[in-house]
Amino acid sequence: xxxxxxxxxxxxxxxxxxxxxxxxxxxxxxxxxxxxxxxxxxxxxxxxxxxxxxxxxxxxxxxxxxxxxxxxxxxxxxxxxxxxxxxxxxxxxxxxxxxxxxxxxxxxxxxxxxxxxxxxxxxxxxxxxxxxxxxxxxxxxxxxxxxxxxxxxxxxxxxxxxxxxxxxxxxxxxxxxxxxxxxxxxxxxxxxxxxxxxxxxxxxxxxxxxxxxxxxxxxxxxxxxxxxxxxxxxxxxxxxxxxxxxxxxxxxxxx
Amino acid sequence: xxxxxxxxxxxxxxxxxxxxxxxxxxxxxxxxxxxxxxxxxxxxxxxxxxxxxxxxxxxxxxxxxxxxxxxxxxxxxxxxxxxxxxxxxxxxxxxxxxxxxxxxxxxxxxxxxxxxxxxxxxxxxxxxxxxxxxxxxxxxxxxxxxxxxxxxxxxxxxxxxxxxxxxxxxxxxxxxxxxxxxxxxxxxxxxxxxxxxxxxxxxxxxxxxxxxxxxxxxxxxxxxxxxxxxxxxxxxxxxxxxxxxxxxxxxxxxxxxxxxxxxxxxxxxxxxxxxxxxxxxxxxxxxxxxxxxxxxxxxxxxxxxxxxxxxxxxxxxxxxx
Numbered sequence: 001x002x003x004x005x006x007x008x009x010x011x012x013x014x015x016x017x018x019x020x021x022x023x024x025x026x027x028x029x030x031x032x033x034x035x036x037x038x039x040x041x042x043x044x045x046x047x048x049x050x051x052x053x054x055x056x057x058x059x060x061x062x063x064x065x066x067x068x069x070x071x072x073x074x075x076x077x078x079x080x081x082x083x084x085x086x087x088x089x090x091x092x093x094x095x096x097x098x099x100x101x102x103x104x105x106x107x108x109x110x111x112x113x114x115x116x117x118x119x120x121x122x123x124x125x126x127x128x129x130x131x132x133x134x135x136x137x138x139x140x141x142x143x144x145x146x147x148x149x150x151x152x153x154x155x156x157x158x159x160x161x162x163x164x165x166x167x168x169x170x171x172x173x174x175x176x177x178x179x180x181x182x183x184x185x186x187x188x189x190x191x192x193x194x195x196x197x198x199x200x201x202x203x204x205x206x207x208x209x210x211x212x213x214x215x216x217x218x219x220x221x222x223x224x225x226x227x228x229x230x231x232x233x234x235x236x237x238x239x240x241x242x243x244x245x246x247x248x249x250x251x252x253x254x255x
Numbered sequence: 256x257x258x259x260x261x262x263x264x265x266x267x268x269x270x271x272x273x274x275x276x277x278x279x280x281x282x283x284x285x286x287x288x289x290x291x292x293x294x295x296x297x298x299x300x301x302x303x304x305x306x307x308x309x310x311x312x313x314x315x316x317x318x319x320x321x322x323x324x325x326x327x328x329x330x331x332x333x334x335x336x337x338x339x340x341x342x343x344x345x346x347x348x349x350x351x352x353x354x355x356x357x358x359x360x361x362x363x364x365x366x367x368x369x370x371x372x373x374x375x376x377x378x379x380x381x382x383x384x385x386x387x388x389x390x391x392x393x394x395x396x397x398x399x400x401x402x403x404x405x406x407x408x409x410x411x412x413x414x415x416x417x418x419x420x421x422x423x424x425x426x427x428x429x430x431x432x433x434x435x436x437x438x439x440x441x442x443x444x445x446x447x448x449x450x451x452x453x454x455x456x457x458x459x460x461x462x463x464x465x466x467x468x469x470x471x472x473x474x475x476x477x478x479x480x481x482x483x484x485x486x487x488x489x490x491x492x493x494x495x496x497x498x499x500x501x502x503x504x505x506x507x508x509x510x511x512x513x514x515x516x517x518x519x520x521x522x523x524x525x526x527x528x529x530x531x532x533x534x535x536x537x538x539x540x541x542x543x544x545x546x547x548x549x550x551x552x553x554x555x556x557x558x559x560x561x562x563x564x565x566x567x568x569x570x571x572x573x574x575x576x
Contacts, residue, residue: 013522015544017385026386037487037504037523095361123503123523125388126381128343128364128400129352132324136356141436143320144349164498165345166451170318171440184504185497188490216361216397218374220389222381229548232536238555239563245535246567248551252533254455254479254512255568 001055001151001176003046004113006101006131007039007074009067010124023221025091026124035070037184038119044189045149045182046117047078053151056080058108062100064089068205075200076192082205083108087212091125095215098133104208105138115159116179120144135179143172144181257281258308258334260327260341260350261295267342270401271302274340275414277371282306284330284339286315286323289424296420303414307422308334314429318346319437324353326427331358331396333425338375343400355398362398363390367405375399383503383526404509404530448482450499454511455481458501458528459489462517462538462557466494471561472516478568484508486518502527516557520545537561 011026012034018027035043046057059074061067062085071082085104092100105113116138118131128144135142148162152173161172161180174180192200235244249255259274261267261283274281283304285295292309299307308330314322327350331339339354341347343365355362363377367387370376374393380402381388392399450456457476459469469483476483485495487502501508502524513531518524520536520543528534529548536549537560546552553560 013385015520015522015525017382017522019386093361098356124382124385126365126383127362128348129355129362132349132352133356136353141321143436144352145345168441168443170438171442172436173439174435185490185500188493216392216394217363218391218393220376220391223387223389225380225384225387227548229550232546232549232552234541234552234554235535236553238553239559241553241555241560242563242567245551245553245560245564246571248535249479249512249564249568252512254481255571 001049001053001114002111003049003055003057003115003117004105005039005042005046005057005059005074005079005117006119006134007035007043007059007061007070008119008122008124009033009061009063009070010036010122017224019222019224023223024219025222033066033069035073036119036123038121038123038182040189041184041186042117042119042182043074043077043079044187046115048187049115049149049151051078053156055114058083058113060085060101060104062087062092062097062104062210071205072200072203073192075203076196077190078196082203084205084207086207086209091219092212093215093217093219094125094127094129095133095217096212097130098137099212100210101130101134102137103210103212105134107208112177114176116140116177118179118181120146120181120183131179131181138179140177140179141174142179142181143174146180146182147186149180149182149186256334256336258284258331258336258339260339260347261285261299262287263291263295268298268302270340270342271304273369273401277338277340277369277375280305282308282336284308284310284327286310286326289422292422292424296422299420300418301416303417304420305417307420308425309422310425310427312427312429314431314434314437317438319434320349320353321436322429322433323350325357325429325433327351327354328357329427330425331360336396338397338399341400343402348400351398351400358396360396360398361392361394362400363392364400365402366399367402369399382522383507384529385503385522385526448480450482450484450501450506451508453482453508455479455514456484456501456508456510456512456528456531457481457514457516458484458486458518459495459516459557460486460518460524461488463489463494464517464558468558469495471558471565474565475514475561478565481510481512486524515545515549516561518545519543520548
């Protein structure tokens with residue numbers, strides 16, 4: 001099975017999310033970066049599918065050249081090949097991101113993919129649409145919010161996809177090739193091994209430059225949400241605080 | 256004209272309020288049978304909506320994201336509305352993204368406010384509420400989804416009811432292959448207190464220390480009729496299942512009381528619990544973000560504080576409990 005996983009490089013903020021002076025981005029001078037949690041599960045799932053059924057995992061990221069860091073992390077997890085779609089430093093709108101991914105997939109067209117995995121939404125911008133736009137452009141079926149993937153059918157040519165909804169679980173059966181947008185909880189991603197990291201560090205990435213046209217949604221500025229919370233009321237220290245805690249629980253009607 | 260996507264879910268008509276802040280007239284669109292349409296029309300009359308565009312097709316009798324999106328895209332092509340507004344829950348977001356992709360239109364998701372004109376000026380949330388983004392949306396038909404909880408139902412009394420809501424039937428032309436992404440089976444969750452709807456959630460993070468350490472959280476949650484939650488650290492350590500996770504990539508909750516035990520309060524977790532009416536933080540670190548942002552705080556170790564709280568509740572309930 002040939003699997004493509006699309007991942008995004010996102011800041012890993014702590015408790016505060018600092019902004020740049022022009023309010024166009026998160027100020028990442030003092031922050032690390034990571035693969036979005038949904039996409040990390042997508043990489044893990046792809047590696048497991050290929051371990052079970054054979055084939056290759058290709059991982060793709062669009063953005064500045066620094067996305068190589070996230071591609072190498074995915075390679076260290078067990079992906080076979082990394083594709084960097086170099087779209088420059090500026091944040092792309094979701095139509096432009098989808099165009100960049102579609103361009104890259106068409107460039108790689110010599111080996112068509114059986115399965116294309118996306119995160120359900122990115123951890124930073126959260127537009128909830130890039131995977132669907134790419135699938136639609138490529139004529140692939142796609143279902144979002146997926147938390148379970150099983151290969152199905154005698155010929156292994158269908159996938160059984162599960163997703164959580166408020167009332168329980170919905171099941172979809174889709175023919176390959178297909179796309180799916182997955183959520184964290186699909187699996188527990190592995191930590192890369194040391195040999196995996198060493199191999200990933202030396203791996204050659206395929207770079208595809210692309211300058212997408214802007215779509216119809218234009219970011220003007222980012223803002224911190226207004227927070228008018230007052231400082232916490234400290235009820236006490238250690239076990240001695242228990243009576244004060246239960247007083248509050250009674251006041252709130254919790255006991 | 257603005258189109259608002261509605262269904263029979265509670266709160267679905269809340270988006271009508273946001274639509275009216277953008278412009279008029281506002282018409283509704285729904286998927287379903289003639290009987291569903293008649294029922295919705297009765298409700299829409301009270302909300303002052305005079306037209307319901309009812310999309311019906313045999314491929315739409317159960318949820319099918321591609322078919323729903325294609326049908327909505329065809330209705331947009333026929334009516335050419337100024338904008339389409341839908342609730343940003345999982346299904347609403349998926350159908351709008353499908354429609355946007357098929358109609359080749361931009362889509363702004365997770366909006367909390369919109370000002371009409373050309374372009375629309377809007378504010379949307381990013382990272383589950385970590386940040387706000389002011390943006391401009393330019394398109395022949397502007398598509399938006401409303402962040403869950405942001406619509407705010409307009410008081411029915413403020414809206415002039417209409418005499419009649421006319422149901423306009425619309426039958427899309429759908430290729431049979433769109434049935435490939437259709438629900439084929441469902442399982443229904445058992446009863447019990449669910450994390451998403453519990454009034455009290457007792458949640459634990461790194462400070463709980465182990466899977467076994469959650470026993471005292473289970474006990475406290477049991478006494479309070481609540482559910483147990485956890486942070487991403489607990490899921491990644493294999494202490495709790497992912498279905499217990501509160502946060503950006505877990506469940507976003509709004510209980511009356513959130514008890515955060517040994518959780519530092521990283522943004523990814525905070526955006527999942529910040530809508531709680533009250534937060535009690537138990538943490539050894541008085542400077543932890545969860546402690547400074549909480550309503551109440553106890554400085555101490557989870558395994559000292561919680562057993563004492565459980566004992567105090569039992570003592571006050573009397574000897575027989």
